[in-house]
Amino acid sequence: MTGSCFVERLGHYLRLTDGEQSALSRLEGQERVYRRGTLIRQEHERSSELFVVHSGWLLKFVLLNDGTRQILRLHLPGELVGLSCLAFPVAVESLCAATDVRVSVVDRTAMWELFADHPRLAVLISMLEQVERVATGDRLASVARSKARARVAALILDTICRLRLINRDTESSFVLPLTQEEIGDATGLTAVHVNRMVRSLVDDGLIRRSGHHITILDEPRLGEVAGFVNRYAAVDSTWLPSLS
Amino acid sequence: MTGSCFVERLGHYLRLTDGEQSALSRLEGQERVYRRGTLIRQEHERSSELFVVHSGWLLKFVLLNDGTRQILRLHLPGELVGLSCLAFPVAVESLCAATDVRVSVVDRTAMWELFADHPRLAVLISMLEQVERVATGDRLASVARSKARARVAALILDTICRLRLINRDTESSFVLPLTQEEIGDATGLTAVHVNRMVRSLVDDGLIRRSGHHITILDEPRLGEVAGFVNRYAAVDSTWLPSLS
DNA sequence: CGTCCTCTTGACGGCTTTCAATAAAAGTGG
DNA sequence: CCACTTTTATTGAAAGCCGTCAAGAGGACG
Numbered sequence: 001m002t003g004s005c006f007v008e009r010l011g012h013y014l015r016l017t018d019g020e021q022s023a024l025s026r027l028e029g030q031e032r033v034y035r036r037g038t039l040i041r042q043e044h045e046r047s048s049e050l051f052v053v054h055s056g057w058l059l060k061f062v063l064l065n066d067g068t069r070q071i072l073r074l075h076l077p078g079e080l081v082g083l084s085c086l087a088f089p090v091a092v093e094s095l096c097a098a099t100d101v102r103v104s105v106v107d108r109t110a111m112w113e114l115f116a117d118h119p120r121l122a123v124l125i126s127m128l129e130q131v132e133r134v135a136t137g138d139r140l141a142s143v144a145r146s147k148a149r150a151r152v153a154a155l156i157l158d159t160i161c162r163l164r165l166i167n168r169d170t171e172s173s174f175v176l177p178l179t180q181e182e183i184g185d186a187t188g189l190t191a192v193h194v195n196r197m198v199r200s201l202v203d204d205g206l207i208r209r210s211g212h213h214i215t216i217l218d219e220p221r222l223g224e225v226a227g228f229v230n231r232y233a234a235v236d237s238t239w240l241p242s243l244s
Numbered sequence: 245m246t247g248s249c250f251v252e253r254l255g256h257y258l259r260l261t262d263g264e265q266s267a268l269s270r271l272e273g274q275e276r277v278y279r280r281g282t283l284i285r286q287e288h289e290r291s292s293e294l295f296v297v298h299s300g301w302l303l304k305f306v307l308l309n310d311g312t313r314q315i316l317r318l319h320l321p322g323e324l325v326g327l328s329c330l331a332f333p334v335a336v337e338s339l340c341a342a343t344d345v346r347v348s349v350v351d352r353t354a355m356w357e358l359f360a361d362h363p364r365l366a367v368l369i370s371m372l373e374q375v376e377r378v379a380t381g382d383r384l385a386s387v388a389r390s391k392a393r394a395r396v397a398a399l400i401l402d403t404i405c406r407l408r409l410i411n412r413d414t415e416s417s418f419v420l421p422l423t424q425e426e427i428g429d430a431t432g433l434t435a436v437h438v439n440r441m442v443r444s445l446v447d448d449g450l451i452r453r454s455g456h457h458i459t460i461l462d463e464p465r466l467g468e469v470a471g472f473v474n475r476y477a478a479v480d481s482t483w484l485p486s487l488s
Numbered sequence: 489c490g491t492c493c494t495c496t497t498g499a500c501g502g503c504t505t506t507c508a509a510t511a512a513a514a515g516t517g518g
Numbered sequence: 519c520c521a522c523t524t525t526t527a528t529t530g531a532a533a534g535c536c537g538t539c540a541a542g543a544g545g546a547c548g
Contacts, residue, residue, distance in 0.1 A: 070385035087371040116363040141314035144432025188388025
């Protein structure tokens with residue numbers, strides 16, 4: 001047991017050697033705890049820190065010049081957040097705690113050393129960044145080209161598919177700890193319209209909801225409504241050379 | 245002179261050693277030429293190929309279940325396209341030639357060897373992928389949260405800023421070889437509405453246009469309209485260790 | 489010279505936002 | 519544990535932005 005859900009997550013994709021495991025465990029530094037709503041990092045702030053999410057959810061977002069917020073990504077436990085600091089000395093995205101969270105801090109130079117010493121991990125981390133990039137592209141397509149109802153449905157499906165990667169016994173029920181305004185900021189809608197679309201999904205028997213607890217009643221039909229494709233299931237790391 | 249604009253581009257960020265230069269030159273395989281409009285790679289196709297763009301522009305896109313197309317990214321000369329094949333055995337994005345193009349093919353396993361032998365290049369390539377990911381996030385924010393006029397303005401500014409990275413003497417005039425339908429597919433608009441928005445930008449004296457030739461007349465104001473931030477100017481690679 | 493693609497413009501309709509008001513829930517301090 | 523405040527959820531009505539439909543003009547290409 002390493003105790004880090006990041007190492008555990010990488011282990012899903014690759015059988016890690018002892019050297020790789022210990023390098024990963026040295027990667028994570030100081031642990032921090034934030035309460036729901038805390039702004040962890042602000043755009044334009046000088047920073048070369050990455051975070052590993054241990055528990056809780058993070059929101060990654062940008063603010064537009066008219067003051068509106070665009071949530072770019074929900075980050076769940078086990079994820080590495082903030083690789084953009086490889087390219088930018090100044091934060092290009094803000095981070096805030098969607099729930100109470102525990103994270104640990106990773107320094108940029110530690111990432112560099114990991115890349116230098118463990119190329120398999122470098123490729124694996126790059127792979128997972130690609131998955132995130134592709135998912136962001138899917139969200140772009142969803143926001144740009146589909147209707148409000150479909151976007152909300154897509155967010156729900158994307159989220160549950162990712163939760164299933166973490167917790168294999170997630171069925172079709174989960175807690176979405178976002179306010180309707182946050183769902184709107186993620187999908188490019190107003191809170192008011194999110195409310196109407198959720199109601200519409202409930203009325204059509206696609207989902208059930210009580211508070212923030214959501215149950216998917218008809219996943220195939222919801223997927224059809226959303227135009228959703230589960231990219232996460234298609235990831236393949238078996239081509240990487242085995243070292244064990 | 246290496247002859248590859250990809251190597252040249254990396255050289256802007258890092259003083260490459262001889263070993264790195266020769267590894268990069270071995271990376272690029274067979275060269276191919278495509279005519280404007282050619283579908284180079286289709287989503288769902290089995291593929292483990294990457295491309296380096298030598299001349300011309302590529303369009304990366306996905307098709308939605310209602311048949312509409314979302315253009316995710318324009319790829320300009322010097323760019324490495326298709327790193328998603330690290331994570332996915334099957335193409336997750338389609339590629340097509342926006343103009344006549346020359347590309348060379350890079351195999352996935354060659355990328356693996358590059359990562360294994362040259363960690364600085366691994367980090368540098370990861371950096372540039374981060375820049376693309378951040379730019380896609382900006383486009384998501386633009387499409388989700390700003391009006392049609394602002395989205396078109398943002399596309400124009402993003403494009404010219406990237407052209408300036410390639411060609412330092414680009415002033416405020418360039419050729420945008422996209423049809424209005426393609427601009428619409430990139431910004432989440434219909435061709436009809438793109439036409440109206442371009443006219444509006446012209447009428448307001450922000451740009452001039454004749455055919456596909458665009459001149460920016462008032463860049464600060466256009467940036468204000470678009471809510472545009474030039475991420476490309478903020479990239480910093482000086483923290484990477486020097487080897488030369 | 490004809491065909492096809494792209495550009496252009498107008499009118500109409502629908503989806504989403506905005507504005508407003510109330511109810512419900514959650515957080516705070518006594 | 520309760521009173522109070524703040525945040526979040528909910529619903530209705532009106533306005534606005536953009537899509538859809540339609541028709542014609544201009545250009546590229548065979």
